[in-house]
Amino acid sequence: MLDNGTKQRIDTARNILVGKVPDPKSQVEQITIALIYKFMDDMDQESLSLGGTASFFVGEYEKYGWTRMFDPRLGGFDMLALYAEAITRMSENPHIPQLFRDIFKNAYLPYRDPETLKLFLKTINEFHYDHSERLGDAFEYLLSVLGSQGDAGQFRTPRHIIEFMVAVVNPQKHETILDPACGTAGFLISAYKHIRKQNTIKDPGDQLSMQDRTRMVNNFTGYDISPDMVRLSLVNMYLHGFVTPQIYEYDTLSSEDRWHEYADVILANPPFMSPKGGIRPHKKFSVQSKRSEVLFVDYMAEHLTPNGRAAIIVPEGIIFQSGTAYKDLRKYLVEKHFLWAVVSLPSGVFNPYAGVKTSILFLDKVVARKTDRVLFVKVENDGFDLGAQRRPIDKNDLPAAQQLMQDWQQSVVEKGGEGFDLAQYAEIPALLVEKSRLAENGEYNLTGDRYKTTTKRERNLFPIVELKVVCEIISGQSPEGRFYNDEGIGTPFYQGKTEFSEIYIKAPTKWTTQVTKTAYKNDILMSVRAPVGPVNIASQEICIGRGLAAIRANEEKILHKYLFYLIRAKETEINGNSGAVFPSINRSEIEKIKIPLPPLEIQREIVTEIGDYQRIINGARMVVENWKPNIELELEEARKEAGVEEWEMVKLGEVCENLDSLRKPVTKSDRKNGIYPYYGASGIIDYVNDYLLDGDFLLISEDGANLLARNTPIAFSITGKTWVNNHAHVLKFENKVSQHYVELLINSMDISLYVTGSAQPKLNQKSLNSILIPFPPYEIQERIVNQIQIEEELILANKKFICIYNKKIFQTIDRVWNR
Incomplete structure (x- = not known):
């Protein structure tokens, strides 16, 4: 589990570099190189402390030992020259394993500022190598800052999508697993964690034998054409316990060197775009094309073992594009019994890096041969909104989609899918389509919506x-x-x-x-x-x-x-x-x-009716969009009525109890699903099976850009049994009135003077407690809270108006269609 101290050190290292190395990918590479450098020295020091000898920094490379960088006799530019020379030459060091030489391949220092390097190395020096999963979690957090390599059509796959794909494919401990476009090895790590979780009773992976673990190390393979991505994958795998990770710099589409290597499970989000002029592939592919997205899918299908399975993220062109190669690929997947399911994802899954619409193709050479139908599933919500920030929301179709797909797989394997009742899964849009229907016009179109059938009506009202x-x-x-x-x-x-x-x-x-x-x-x-x-x-x-x-x-x-x-x-x-x-x-x-084309007179009636509804919607929306609680005005009017010069100003910490010590963060992989809300800086982000707090509390964001941007409230009340992580302060008040009063006040105040940092804004506990607020008597607070609650009820009523009259508009349109 990633502890807060480690996370903060990673953030600090990035903040130090950002002025000299603005590109997030380059920041990650510099931190990666420095960490491995430091960890090699840690291993040498550990060996020496146990009476052994150093292994890595010996001979002519002894002068590059990490601790030498901190020799007080070294001036700033001397230290910079030594470090730059060390990382450049480390790939030639014959005393370090090939893995580490590969990591340092083409390494260099992209800036020449001694002070920046000194601060950076001091931060890296706080990391210490051990053999726990903690360093792997830390490196995954570092990789999360990578957004997109858009020029190559590569987009970092959100972890919850990776976990969904892995759960459906369900890799096993004895199977070989491949990602032929592995990037930072996210799919491989997720598959490894899935297998370990499946073989756990008490401690992670405690049911895996030594033979199992040895075999697994050799069963995970990744290819990537980019040496930078290979370096990051090697480190990611190494820090998750893979001492000799099987990650190769390899052109999956143009090279034939590994063509005869197959896998039981293939998981990938391959590049969506082809270089200008297309790919120049060899002739072994079943589908002839120069489009990388077509070739990658072909490659994965052809490289499955006889019982193999795959999950592949693809762009919409694969789903419906009418070009010959696209049609040939879809026909190949259907007719050769690879494809068993298509999952349509929301178009904002890759926000903020790309608005590209994607789907997931699920291949299974056993399941696909046992049924004449393909399952289409439409995921409309993936647990996050579709805005640039991808904030968590309550709606999430992925669990229902996963359950449906696993049940369908089981039904097919056991009974060929006979008697399977899709109606039981009404919470997720899905349909089963005969393969013969996909083939009807030769297009093999994989857009699920086009195969929906509706009950035929007696007749249309209009032409x-x-x-x-x-x-x-x-x-x-x-x-x-x-x-x-x-x-x-x-x-x-x-x-x-x-x-x-x-x-x-x-x-x-x-x-x-x-x-x-x-x-x-x-x-x-x-x-x-x-x-x-x-x-x-x-x-x-x-x-x-x-x-x-x-x-x-x-x-x-x-x-x-x-x-x-x-x-x-x-x-x-x-x-x-x-x-x-x-x-x-x-x-x-x-x-x-x-x-439908009704007569003009009826069109005018329809326009008039909808126009009336629209005016009501516009009026209600204007109220909703322009209202905000004006607590300053309420305080001023109450002050005048009370006949006082001004309200008493107090520090926030004087009127509530801070319970931050009760907070406890839990990484997503360690959370167990349950009924208790798990809160972060912006609200509920998950539900877990235990709770830390029970009662009424006020949460105030501790960190995040929203402290300054104020796009959403930074203060929010919670009640009942809950769990809170370390990104929100926890405050307890004597009564609910004061709690709601302070909530309203904080959300209307400018607190920028109390916030530190711009790249990573933070409201620490000391600053929070020192915020000055007007604190009138209880009865004044109650009056203000009640007045604003009345206004909030009116806003809610206007939102309901908008919903009601939008529905009326759609009902009017449905009448035209005779629906």
Whole structure:
């Protein structure tokens, strides 16, 4: 379990480097090299203390011993020169294992500031090598700062997605496990932990024999084309107990050296993008292509053992792209009995690094041969919101998806899937599709929604027409960048959904003096590239870029407002078939969208009805968005009524008891699912099977960017049996009124003077206790709390109004469809 001290040392090391080494990946590499350097010296020192001899820093390399860096006789630049020379030459040291030489391969010091290096090495010196899992957890935390290598289409896989994939595939202790695009070895480490957990009664892995452990060390293999990623993988595996990790710098798609090596389990999130000009693969692949995402999936399918299984994250192009290679790959997976399940993930899973939409292909050569159906599962919520910060939320479809998939696997293996009742899993959108249906048009499209069936209606109320019958579709085209300006010269330019509002586009922020494609007032603008489907209405003549298409209604046949409401209601059903990495939709696909076409009189009635609902929604939303509790005003009015000069100012620590000593952090891997909320700096982040606190308490964030950004409340009340980690202060008040009063006050105050650090903002206990607050008598606090609670109830009522009338809009649209 990662302790707070270790986490803080890692954060400190990064903060020291950030001024000289701004790139997170380079920061991780510098910390990695320094840690291994220090750990080698620790092993030498341990050997010497036990009466042995040093192994690593001997002969001509003795002068590079870690402790030599701290010789007080060394000046700043001398120390810098010695360290830079040491890490550069360490890959040539014949006294260290090949593993360590590989880690130091191409190592160098990217800055020349002695003070920065001195502070950095002093922080690294606080780490000490031992053989516990703690160092592995620490290194995983360090790797978590890596976001994206977007130029190569590589995106760090969120741990909860990795754990879901591993749980479904369920690797066993005797199986060989491969990640052919291993990055930092996240999948391999997760698979190792899964196996160890499956073989635990008391202590982690206590049911694994020495023979099991020895075999496992040799059963995990990873390839990566990047030497930097190989270095990080080697360290990650080593710190998790793999003394000789099988991680290789290897071009999976172009080299044939390891083509004849197979695995029982393959887990991967391979690169989504191909280099310019494509890949130049050898001729052994079953599917001929130069697209890396196609070749990686082909490689993994072909390199499974006869009973092998795989889970692969793929971009949407693999799912529905109509290119020959994509279709051939899907046909190969279905007809050769590899594919047994497809899981569609939310489009924000890789935020904030990429908005790419992805799915997971599950392959199993045993399960797929025993059934003629493929399971499609749609994960709409993965436990986090889809914003840039990916904050935890209550909705999480992954546990239900995992249970469904495991039950389906078991049913197929035991009975060929006969009698399996999918209706029992109503909490997760899923369907079973016959393989023959996938093959019907030769596309083998793996978009689950297209195979949904509905009960046939007696008849449609109105004719169903394609958009091209009643509209003109204009695809956007972006002018050259040299024609843009932000001074209002020329024609307003819009290029994507970011400029949309509820109905009409926002005010322009960019103009162009060269107009390529024009949208006129009342044209409907559709986002056609990641995301596909959202619409707005043009409020004036504008130039549109390639992220938009204009849908121009023939007002003699269809009203633009009616068409807008209709398409907006269908937004989630609109899927393009021409994107590869990023979802997109082209003009011909938009033209084929089908809609009901009632007479103009009925269209006007529908527009009027929805317009009335929309006005109510707009009014309620204005109330919700503009309200915030004004505790300062309430305090001032109460002061005037009481006839006092000012309220008594007290330190927060004087009116409550701080219970931070009761907090206890637990890493996600060590938490056991339960019914008790597990709180962090921003609220509930998990549920566990035990509790630390029982009663009413106020939590205040201890660290995080939100202390300054204030996007969400930093103070929040909790009640009942709960567990709190070390990212939130715990305060106990004499009564609930004072607790809620202080909660309101802290959330409305500017506390930036009490917060230290900018890269890693922190409100320590001393600063928290010293915050000065007005603290009127109990009855004044109660009056203020009651007044604000009344206002909060009104806000809640307005939110309900919004939900009710949004539902009425969709009901109106459903009537048009005769639903």
